[in-house]
Amino acid sequence: MKIRKKARYVDPDLCNACEECVKVCPVVKPDEYQMGLSSRKAIYIPFPQAVPCSYILNMDDCLGNNPIACGKCAEVCDKQAINYDDEDEIITREIGSIIVAIGLDVYDPTEMDEYGYTRFENVITSMEFERLICAGGPTAGHFVRPSDQQRPKRIGFIQCVGSRNPKIGRPYCSNICCMNTIKDTLLLADHYPDMENVVFYQDIRSFGKSFEDMFQRSREAGTRYIRGLPGDVREDPNTRNLTVTVENTTKGKLEHHELDMLVLSVGVVPPKDLAKISGMLTLSKTSDGFFMESHPKLKPVDAPTRGVYFAGFCESPKDIKDSVCQAGAASSRSGALLNAGQIQIEAITSRIDETACKKCGLCAAVCPYGAIVWKKGEAAVVIEAACAGCGACGATCLFGAITMRHFTDDQLMAQVRATLGENPQDKVFCFACNWCSYAGGDMAGISRMKYPTTNRVVRTMCSARVSEEMVLEAFRCGAPIVLVSGCHYADCHYINANRQTVKRVQNLWNKLEKAGVRPERLQLEWISAAEGQKFAKVMYQLEEMRQAVTMEEIEHARQALKPKPKKAAKKKAEAAVAS
Amino acid sequence: MAATKETFRCMLCGHEYQESVEKGEDKERSCPKCRSNSIRHLKKKSSTKE
Amino acid sequence: MVANPTNDKIRVGVFVCDCGLNIAGAVDCAAVAEYAETLPDVMCVVRNKYTCADPGQNEIKNAIHQHQLTRVVVASCTPRQHEPTFRQCVREAGLNPYLLEMANLREHCSWVHPGEWDGATAKAKDLVASAVARARLLQPQEELTVPVTKRALVIGGGVAGIEAAIELGDAGHQVVLVEKQPSIGGIMAQLDKTFPTMDCSI
Numbered sequence: 001m002k003i004r005k006k007a008r009y010v011d012p013d014l015c016n017a018c019e020e021c022v023k024v025c026p027v028v029k030p031d032e033y034q035m036g037l038s039s040r041k042a043i044y045i046p047f048p049q050a051v052p053c054s055y056i057l058n059m060d061d062c063l064g065n066n067p068i069a070c071g072k073c074a075e076v077c078d079k080q081a082i083n084y085d086d087e088d089e090i091i092t093r094e095i096g097s098i099i100v101a102i103g104l105d106v107y108d109p110t111e112m113d114e115y116g117y118t119r120f121e122n123v124i125t126s127m128e129f130e131r132l133i134c135a136g137g138p139t140a141g142h143f144v145r146p147s148d149q150q151r152p153k154r155i156g157f158i159q160c161v162g163s164r165n166p167k168i169g170r171p172y173c174s175n176i177c178c179m180n181t182i183k184d185t186l187l188l189a190d191h192y193p194d195m196e197n198v199v200f201y202q203d204i205r206s207f208g209k210s211f212e213d214m215f216q217r218s219r220e221a222g223t224r225y226i227r228g229l230p231g232d233v234r235e236d237p238n239t240r241n242l243t244v245t246v247e248n249t250t251k252g253k254l255e256h257h258e259l260d261m262l263v264l265s266v267g268v269v270p271p272k273d274l275a276k277i278s279g280m281l282t283l284s285k286t287s288d289g290f291f292m293e294s295h296p297k298l299k300p301v302d303a304p305t306r307g308v309y310f311a312g313f314c315e316s317p318k319d320i321k322d323s324v325c326q327a328g329a330a331s332s333r334s335g336a337l338l339n340a341g342q343i344q345i346e347a348i349t350s351r352i353d354e355t356a357c358k359k360c361g362l363c364a365a366v367c368p369y370g371a372i373v374w375k376k377g378e379a380a381v382v383i384e385a386a387c388a389g390c391g392a393c394g395a396t397c398l399f400g401a402i403t404m405r406h407f408t409d410d411q412l413m414a415q416v417r418a419t420l421g422e423n424p425q426d427k428v429f430c431f432a433c434n435w436c437s438y439a440g441g442d443m444a445g446i447s448r449m450k451y452p453t454t455n456r457v458v459r460t461m462c463s464a465r466v467s468e469e470m471v472l473e474a475f476r477c478g479a480p481i482v483l484v485s486g487c488h489y490a491d492c493h494y495i496n497a498n499r500q501t502v503k504r505v506q507n508l509w510n511k512l513e514k515a516g517v518r519p520e521r522l523q524l525e526w527i528s529a530a531e532g533q534k535f536a537k538v539m540y541q542l543e544e545m546r547q548a549v550t551m552e553e554i555e556h557a558r559q560a561l562k563p564k565p566k567k568a569a570k571k572k573a574e575a576a577v578a579s
Numbered sequence: 580m581a582a583t584k585e586t587f588r589c590m591l592c593g594h595e596y597q598e599s600v601e602k603g604e605d606k607e608r609s610c611p612k613c614r615s616n617s618i619r620h621l622k623k624k625s626s627t628k629e
Numbered sequence: 630m631v632a633n634p635t636n637d638k639i640r641v642g643v644f645v646c647d648c649g650l651n652i653a654g655a656v657d658c659a660a661v662a663e664y665a666e667t668l669p670d671v672m673c674v675v676r677n678k679y680t681c682a683d684p685g686q687n688e689i690k691n692a693i694h695q696h697q698l699t700r701v702v703v704a705s706c707t708p709r710q711h712e713p714t715f716r717q718c719v720r721e722a723g724l725n726p727y728l729l730e731m732a733n734l735r736e737h738c739s740w741v742h743p744g745e746w747d748g749a750t751a752k753a754k755d756l757v758a759s760a761v762a763r764a765r766l767l768q769p770q771e772e773l774t775v776p777v778t779k780r781a782l783v784i785g786g787g788v789a790g791i792e793a794a795i796e797l798g799d800a801g802h803q804v805v806l807v808e809k810q811p812s813i814g815g816i817m818a819q820l821d822k823t824f825p826t827m828d829c830s831i
Contacts (some may be wrong), residue, residue, distance in 0.1 A: 001782060003807055033819060049831045050812035067776050074790070093805055098776035099797075101790035103815050127819065134821035183824040210825045273809075277784065298710070312789025323789040331796035338779050338802050347727060347770030351755075371686030384773060406727055411766045418762035421757050427755070434709070436740075442707045443613060453748030457737055459708070489607035499605065509590070509619050520590045524617045530795055535740070541591060541615075 001095045005084040009062075010043070014056035017045060021082065022040035027061050031138075035128045037146075038138030039513050042084075048136065057082065065545035068388050097307045097334040100291065101327065103278055104268040104313040107162030107170070115158060115264055117378045120235040122242060123262045126157075126180055133187055145261045147240040152195070152260035153272040155188065156244055157181045158230055163267030169300055172288040174267035175317035175524040178205045182218045188223035197223040198257060200230055208319070226255070233262065268317055275490065281308050284436065284491035285528040291315045292491075296446075304435055304493060304529075306343065311430045321424040336478035348389035348406045348461060354379045356401035363393035363402060366464075370494035378505065390494035391465030395504065402572055407460055409467070416473050419456045424478030425554055428455045428542045431470070433463045433498075436487035436528050443532030454546060455483075462486065464497040465502075471508055471522060475557045480549035481542050497525075515560040521549060585622075591615035639670040639765050642698040643757065644689055646680035646705035648735055657750040661704065664754045668761045672696045681714055686694050689715070690722040698777035700764040701725070701825025704732040725769030732760035737775050779803065 017500070025041035033040075033047045042061035045054070062084075063070035074082045088167075109117045117123050122145045123241070124132070145152045150184045159181060161552045163174040178201070185197045204225065206215040219225065230246040234537045270289035278285060283303050284292045291314050296301035301309050307372050311329035312323040316363040337343065364374035365508040371386035372393060382393075420427060432438040444451065460466055463486025484505055486498040502524070509519040523542060527534050528577035582599040582617040589595075589610035596611060641666040647653035658676060665674045673696045677685040680703055692698055701724065703715050716726035734753050742749035744828040779802060783794045786808030794806045806813070817823075820830040 003805065006809075008811065035819070046810065046812040047814070047818060047831075049814075049818070051814070052812070092604070093780065093782070094778040095780055095782040095805070097781045099781060099783045099784035099793045100791070101783060101793055102783050103789070104786040106816070130819055130821045137821070144813040183822060183827065186827070187822060208825065215823050281804060291805065294709070311783075311793045312785070312787060314785070318819060323787075324792050325793035327789040330795055331793040331800070332828060334781050334793075335797055335800045335802055337777060338797075341779065342774050342776050344772040344774055347772045385775060405770055406767070408766065410767075411763045414762040415759045418691040418758040421755075421758065438707075439709060442709055442733075442736040444709070445738075445740040448740055448743070450743065452740055453738075453742045453745050453752050456735075456752065456759070458759065474672075478796055489605070504621060512681055518621070520593075520617075522617075523590060523615075526616045545591075 001093055003091045003093065004092055005089040007059070007088050008054070009057035009059060009083060009086045010055045010072075011083065013079045014051040014079040015054040015361055016079060017053055017055065018078070020076040020078070021055060022544075024076050026072070027063050027071065029058070034131050035125075036139045037131050052358055055081075057084075061280065065215060070455040090286040094422050097309070097337050098281065099309050099311050099327075099330045099334055099403055100277060100281070100283070100303065100314060101311040101330075102271050102273055102314045104317070105271050106173075107266045107269050109161050109266055111168065111262050112161060112234055115161065115230070115262070116233045116235065116518045117264055120144075120240075120242060120262075122240055122260065123233065123236075123264065125161075125182070125264050125266045126177065127182060127266065129263050129470060133184070133191075143188070145240075151192070154196045154198070154257075154259045155261050155263060156242075156257060157184065157197070157199045157263045157265050159204075159265045160243075161264040161266045162230060162269070164202065170267060171267070172317070173205065175205075177265040177267055178203075179208070179211055179214070179319065181263075182206065182211075182215050185218045185223040186214070186221060186265065189218070189223065198259070200228060200244070201223050201225060202229055204228070208321070224252075226257075228255075231423035270311065272313060274314065280492065282493055282558055283308065284317075284493075284497060284528060284530075286488065288316075288527075290317070291412075292397040292528070301326055301333055306335075307337055320356045320457075344387065346383070346406075348390070348404065349384050349387040350382045350389065351369065351391050351403045351405060352380050353401045353403065356399055358399050358401070360398075361400070362396050366392045366396045366497075366500050368392065368497045373503035388494055390497040391460060391498045392462065392497040393496070395465050395470075396500065397468035406463065407465060411468070412458065412460065412465075412470055413473055414456045416470060419458065419475055420474065420477035420479055423518065425551060426454060426485065426546075427479060427481055428452075428539070428546050429474045429479040430455055430457045430467045430483040430485060430542075431463065432457050432459055432527075433465075433486040433493075434459055434461045435493035435537070437463070437485035437525070440485075440527040440535040441533045443530060444535045445532075447532045449532055451536040452543040454543050455539050462492075462494050462497045463501040464494065464499075466504070468504060468508055469513070471504075472511075472561050472563075475495060475512075475517065475521070475561050478554050478558060480546045480554055481523065483523045483525060483538070483542055485525045485527050488528050491528055512557075512561075515557075517560055518549075518553065520554075521557070522546070582620050585620065586620075588619045588621050589613060589615055590617035638697075639700060640690045640698050641668075641670045641672045641700040641702060641764055642689070642696060642697060642814045643668075643671055643702045643704060643761065644680050644685070644692075645674065645676045645757070646703065646734070647678050648680075648705060648739075649678065651736050652698045652705070652753075655746070655749050656734060656753045657746065658753075660750055661734070661753045663755060665704075665757050665761070665808075667700075668758060668771065670700075670765050671761060671772065672698060681711050687719045688712075689718055693724055694717065695723040699728060700758045700767060701739045702732060702757065702764050703729065704734050704753070704760065706735040707731075707737070727770040728764070728767050729759045729766060730764040733757040747817040759766055780805065782807065783817045785811030785815070787816045790815070 027042035030036040031040040312328040374380040
C-alpha cells in the first residue's frame with residue numbers, strides 16, 4: 001500500500017505553535033474550518049486543538065519561497081521549522097487489514113434555489129450555524145446574522161434540505177439533522193431566552209436514546225414546530241429580513257412567517273472520494289451512494305472484500321454514537337484477522353494445463369490482476385496468490401486449457417443441462433455473478449419482492465466466467481431467453497472483469513443473428529447487490545419476453561446452434577473418456 | 580482521440596439511438612428509454628446515418 | 630484426508646430444509662425431496678425442519694457416515710449466508726468442504742413466490758437438479774493459506790477513524806491512520822455542541 005504523505009512545509013516536531021509566523025504572513029484567505037466565515041493566513045493552524053498541533057503552509061496561497069518575494073515567516077521562526085523545499089513523501093507499508101472511515105460530505109443547498117442560499121445573506125446552513133454559535137467560532141460565540149452583525153430575534157430552521165427528496169436525487173433520510181436542529185434550538189433558548197425559534201419539518205425523527213426527551217425540552221423551551229416544508233423564501237431588500245411561505249399541513253393553511261434569519265438543516269451526501277476508494281479496494285455502494293456492507297444484518301461492518309471493514313458515515317448516515325459503535329466493531333473485526341495472522345484463500349483459482357495451452361496469451365490479456373504470466377512462445381502460468389478466481393481467463397480460453405477450480409466448465413455445463421432438462425420452453429435461464437446479481441436476487445428475497453416463478457439462476461463468481469459455449473448450450477437445451485447478469489461497472493468485484501462480459505455478449509449477439517436466432521433472446525443486465533427491486537423488475541420483463549418466444553424459434557435455435565461437427569466429435573470423445 | 584457518433588440498439592425495448600463514443604472509454608451503458616443494460620453496439624451503420 | 634474410502638464413487642446426499650415455514654410455506658418440500666430421490670447418484674434424501682440447526686447438521690454428519698456419502702447438497706437458503714456453516718459441517722464429518730453444494734430454495738424461491746405453490750415447487754426441483762448435477766462433478770480442493778501482515782490501515786481521521794485506530798492500537802496492533810486534511814478531527818471537529826448530551830465536539 002502506497003501512501004502519499006503531503007508536504008506541510010512546517011516541521012511538526014520543531015513547530016511550537018508560537019504564532020509569530022502568522023503575524024507576519026501577508027496573505028489572507030477564507031478559513032475553511034470556520035466555513036469561510038472568517039479568514040486565515042497562508043501559514044496557519046487549522047484549529048487550536050488540531051492534531052498534529054503544528055502550523056502548516058499552504059503553498060497554493062503562499063507568495064513563494066523566494067525570499068525576495070516574501071519569506072517573512074521563515075525569518076521570524078526561531079525554531080527554523082519552515083522549509084519551503086519540503087516535498088510530498090511516498091510511504092510504502094504492507095497492510096493486513098483496512099478500515100474505511102472516509103466520512104461524509106455536507107449537502108450544498110445552492111441548487112435548491114427556492115431557499116435562496118447564497119442569494120440571501122441571512123440564509124445559512126446548519127454547518128455555518130455551528131461555527132456562529134461556537135465560542136471558538138469567528139464571532140466568539142456571539143450569535144449574529146451575517147448582513148448586519150446584529151443578533152437576530154426570530155430564527156427559522158428548514159428540515160430535510162437535501163434529504164428525503166427524490167426530486168434532487170436524495171431520497172434517503174440523513175439521520176442526524178432532526179436531532180441537530182433540536183440541539184440548536186436548545187442552545188439558542190439557553191443563550192437567548194427571548195429569541196423566537198420556529199422549525200419547519202415533514203417528520204421529526206427522534207428515535208434514539210434520550211432523543212425524544214430532548215425534543216420535548218425544545219418544545220417546552222418555546223420552539224414552534226410547524227409541519228410543512230416552505231415552498232418559497234423572499235428577502236426584504238431594506239431590512240434584509242426573510243419571508244417564508246409554507247403550507248402548514250397540520251392546519252391545512254398557507255402561512256407567511258417573517259424571520260430575521262434562516263438556517264437550512266442540510267443533509268449529508270457520500271464523500272466525493274468514495275468512488276476512488278471504492279475502485280482501489282473493489283467495494284460497492286448502495287443506491288443512496290454509500291458503501292454496501294457484506295450483509296445488512298449479519299455482517300454490517302464487513303466490506304465484500306475480505307479484510308476491509310467500514311466505520312462511520314461512509315457506510316450509511318449515522319450520528320456520533322453510532323459511528324463510535326461501528327468503529328469499535330470494525331476494529332474488533334480487523335483485530336481478529338490480524339491476530340489470526342493468516343487467511344485462507346478460497347480454492348476457486350485458475351489452473352492452466354501446460355500441455356493443452358496453445359500459448360496464445362489471450363488469458364493473460366483479460367486477467368484484471370495480471371495474475372497470468374505469459375511470454376510469446378511459452379505456455380501461460382497462473383500466480384495462484386494473485387488470482388482472485390473471477391474466471392475471465394477460463395471463459396476466454398479457446399482450447400479448454402484453463403480449469404477454474406470449483407467452477408469448472410463441466411460443472412457449469414452440467415447445471416445448464418440439468419436446469420433445462422424438462423420443459424425448457426417454460427424457463428428464463430439466468431447466469432448471475434456471486435457478488436452483485438446473485439446477491440441482488442437474495443436482496444429481492446429478503447425484501448419479499450414477488451416475481452414470476454419461471455426464472456432459473458446459475459451462479460458464477462463473475463459474469464466474465466460465462467463463456468460463449470455456456471450461453472449457446474442453454475439455447476441448445478431449448479432456453480427461450482438467456483440472461484447474463486453481473487455487477488455495475490463501478491462495482492465489479494474483480495476490478496473490471498465484467499468488461500469481458502460485454503465483449504462476449506456483443507459477440508454472441510452477432511453469432512445468434514448470423515445463425516438466424518433472434519439476438520434479443522440473449523439479455524444483459526447489471527444488477528447490484530442492493531438492487532433487489534431491479535432484479536425483480538428484470539424477471540418480469542424477461543418473463544414477458546419469454547412468452548413471445550415460439551416453439552418454432554426454440555427448435556430452430558437448437559438446430560442452428562449445434563456445435564460444428566469436428567468439435568462435437570471431440571466433445572463426444574472427451575465425454576466418453578470422462579464417463 | 581476525437582469522439583465518433585455511434586449507433587446503439589436496446590435489445591430489450593428496441594430503441595435505437597446515437598451517442599458519441601470516445602476511443603478507449605470505459606462506460607456502462609443503459610437504454611435512455613427503458614434503462615436496460617442490453618445495449619448492442621451496431622458498428623458500421625453510424626457513418627451512413629450521420 | 631477424506632475419511633471415505635470409496636471417494637471416487639459418487640454418492641450424493643440431498644438435505645431439503647423446510648426452514649420452518651420459510652420454505653415449506655411456499656414450496657412442497659415433500660415433493661422436492663421425492664423428486665431428489667430420482668436424480669442420478671442420489672443415495673439418500675433427508676428433510677429437515679432447520680438444516681442449519683444442530684439436529685439438522687447432525688443428520689448430515691450421520692448420513693455421510695451411514696450412506697458413505699461423497700457429495701452433499703443442502704437445499705435451503707442462499708450460499709452467501711450458510712455455505713460456510715455447511716462447509717464446516719461436512720468437514721467435521723471428514724468430507725472435503727468443497728464437496729458441498731447448495732440450492733437456494735429460500736431467497737431465490739419461496740420468499741419471492743409466496744402463493745405460487747406449483748410454480749415455486751417446480752422451480753425448487755430444478756434448483757435441486759442443478760445442484761445435484763454440479764455436486765456430482767465437484768472435486769476436493771485445498772485452500773491456500775497466506776500470512777496476514779500484522780498492521781492495519783485506517784482511511785479517514787474523523788471520529789470513526791480515530792476511534793477505530795485507538796482501539797486497534799490499544800489491542801496491540803500497528804496502525805497507520807491516513808487523513809487528507811492537515812489535522813485529524815473530521816467534520817465533528819467543526820461542530821459546537823453535540824446531541825443528545827450537549828457536550829463539546831472537541
